[in-house]
Amino acid sequence: MTFRLKIDLERCSGHGICALLAPASIDLDQWGFPVLRAEPLMAGAEARSARRAVAACPASALQLESVPELQPHR
Amino acid sequence: MTAVAARRPLAWTRTESPQEDAFAGVVGGAAILLAGPPPAEGAEDLDSHMQRLGTLAPALGNLDAFLQAVVDSGLQGRGGAGFPVAAKMAAIAAIGRQPLLVVNGSESEPASRKDWTLLCLRPHLVLDGAALGAAAVGADTAVLQLHRGSVGPAAALRRALEQRRVAGLADPAFQIRFGPNRYVAGESSAVRAFLAGSAAKPSPGGGHAAGRGQPVLVQNVESVALLGLIGRHGPDWFRQLGTLTSPGPSLVTLVGAVGWPGRVVEVARPVPLSQLLSQWAGITRAPQAVLFGGYAGSWADGRQAWDLDISRDALAGAGLTFGCGMVGVLPWDACGLAETARILEYLAGESSGQCGPCMFGLPGLARAMTGLARGSASAGDLRRLARMSTELTGRGGCHHPDGAVALLEHALTVFSDDVSHHLRRGRCDRAQRTPVFPIPTPDAESSWR
Numbered sequence: 001m002t003f004r005l006k007i008d009l010e011r012c013s014g015h016g017i018c019a020l021l022a023p024a025s026i027d028l029d030q031w032g033f034p035v036l037r038a039e040p041l042m043a044g045a046e047a048r049s050a051r052r053a054v055a056a057c058p059a060s061a062l063q064l065e066s067v068p069e070l071q072p073h074r
Numbered sequence: 075m076t077a078v079a080a081r082r083p084l085a086w087t088r089t090e091s092p093q094e095d096a097f098a099g100v101v102g103g104a105a106i107l108l109a110g111p112p113p114a115e116g117a118e119d120l121d122s123h124m125q126r127l128g129t130l131a132p133a134l135g136n137l138d139a140f141l142q143a144v145v146d147s148g149l150q151g152r153g154g155a156g157f158p159v160a161a162k163m164a165a166i167a168a169i170g171r172q173p174l175l176v177v178n179g180s181e182s183e184p185a186s187r188k189d190w191t192l193l194c195l196r197p198h199l200v201l202d203g204a205a206l207g208a209a210a211v212g213a214d215t216a217v218l219q220l221h222r223g224s225v226g227p228a229a230a231l232r233r234a235l236e237q238r239r240v241a242g243l244a245d246p247a248f249q250i251r252f253g254p255n256r257y258v259a260g261e262s263s264a265v266r267a268f269l270a271g272s273a274a275k276p277s278p279g280g281g282h283a284a285g286r287g288q289p290v291l292v293q294n295v296e297s298v299a300l301l302g303l304i305g306r307h308g309p310d311w312f313r314q315l316g317t318l319t320s321p322g323p324s325l326v327t328l329v330g331a332v333g334w335p336g337r338v339v340e341v342a343r344p345v346p347l348s349q350l351l352s353q354w355a356g357i358t359r360a361p362q363a364v365l366f367g368g369y370a371g372s373w374a375d376g377r378q379a380w381d382l383d384i385s386r387d388a389l390a391g392a393g394l395t396f397g398c399g400m401v402g403v404l405p406w407d408a409c410g411l412a413e414t415a416r417i418l419e420y421l422a423g424e425s426s427g428q429c430g431p432c433m434f435g436l437p438g439l440a441r442a443m444t445g446l447a448r449g450s451a452s453a454g455d456l457r458r459l460a461r462m463s464t465e466l467t468g469r470g471g472c473h474h475p476d477g478a479v480a481l482l483e484h485a486l487t488v489f490s491d492d493v494s495h496h497l498r499r500g501r502c503d504r505a506q507r508t509p510v511f512p513i514p515t516p517d518a519e520s521s522w523r
Contacts, residue, residue: 008278008471009278009429009430009431009469009470009471010277010278010428010429012429012430013430014430029431029435029465029469030438030462030465031430031431031434031435031438032430033429033430033431033434033469035465
């Protein structure tokens with residue numbers, strides 16, 4: 001299972017808490033607004049910290065979505 | 075050759091009537107949208123319009139055939155993005171609830187005059203297309219959306235509506251609405267928000283299918299006028315005009331250092347920029363640079379663009395934007411960096427302030443560009459400018475920041491010699507020239523509703 005973060009920049013007011021809680025997945029731009037990593041997040045530590053960031057966002061601007069997995073060919 | 079429609083001062087409030095010193099032209103064939111009586115006569119009345127084009131009744135009587143004709147015509151929206159009109163109509167019809175048709179005349183590009191000219195001179199062409207489009211998607215109401223201050227178009231439309239009422243035409247209920255005079259307020263999701271009673275600000279995904287409430291089909295004035303002509307003459311006729319992948323005639327507005335800023339020219343079939351400018355702007359040698367598509371458009375080197383065809387395809391092929399059809403001429407004695415800085419300051423002030431990167435990033439971008447234009451920037455400032463533009467791309471709920479970044483990137487490429495001159499030796503003499511491109515003064519009443 002992989003996950004992807006989504007940001008609603010119209011809600012985001014640049015608190016920056018998300019980048020503190022999930023530094024592996026979220027950077028801040030020079031104005032303090034989140035820049036999300038493009039690659040999907042792996043289940044485990046990455047997804048856990050992303051979930052904490054989502055829960056902590058004061059503007060409820062951050063979401064975590066699960067990415068439907070493709071069946072690998074063998 | 076038909077000629078003549080709108081020369082007018084480039085003021086932000088569109089209150090003047092086009093008749094007095096009106097001027098427009100046509101290249102690449104006979105006029106279609108601007109055919110008919112000379113522009114000096116003002117808005118064409120219903121009798122003249124009907125005599126010239128005949129009744130709309132056959133198209134209204136076979137709406138399935140009309141919808142198929144729109145599909146076959148390959149008509150692309152004339153608001154800027156060039157989205158296929160038939161696809162938008164099908165998406166709205168598929169929702170299955172009665173939609174509202176919006177004829178979008180909120181021409182927000184400060185220097186564009188094409189929709190304004192069309193509404194002032196050929197209101198019945200627009201209203202015919204609206205009647206046909208509304209019937210085809212099952213809308214019983216059509217909103218004619220204008221900017222506040224669009225006095226000329228509003229007056230032409232009111233007179234035209236009265237003529238149609240007296241003639242007893244099978245029209246939808248028409249409503250004229252006035253939205254705020256802001257750059258992003260004419261974007262379709264912003265128009266939809268405005269009509270729903272909210273601030274006229276864009277929303278992400280601004281798509282064509284409304285979520286809750288009534289589905290709203292937003293189409294640009296020129297697109298709507300073309301619908302009426304496709305309904306009458308059919309898709310094969312339409313496809314003989316324009317290009318293979320972007321059929322039909324297109325209106326362009328000449329601005330900047332042209333003989334008559336604000337002159338609207340109909341391009342029946344693509345002609346090179348050189349022909350357009352020599353015929354209708356009195357320019358016979360390549361200018362320094364050309365700004366295509368609007369203020370969030372793209373700069374091109376004048377000599378490289380000189381032989382380029384004026385069509386959506388040819389411009390896209392050269393990495394340029396057709397957008398709203400603005401063709402802006404920068405003369406040799408002006409500074410492209412100074413012009414770009416002024417436009418960026420304007421675009422920064424027109425952020426709807428909904429997304430942080432746009433709200434803070436665009437003013438930062440504009441300040442840095444102004445520093446460069448004034449010759450007070452260092453190589454480090456230039457690197458910061460590059461970093462800002464990277465960080466801004468794709469970061470808004472709408473494409474406003476993307477447009478500003480694209481303008482900046484084109485400027486730094488086309489005016490690269492000026493960049494190094496400004497960095498090493500300070501501002502050039504040309505930067506002190508009177509501005510070429512008009513910048514609207516902010517609306518005194520800056521309300522978004």
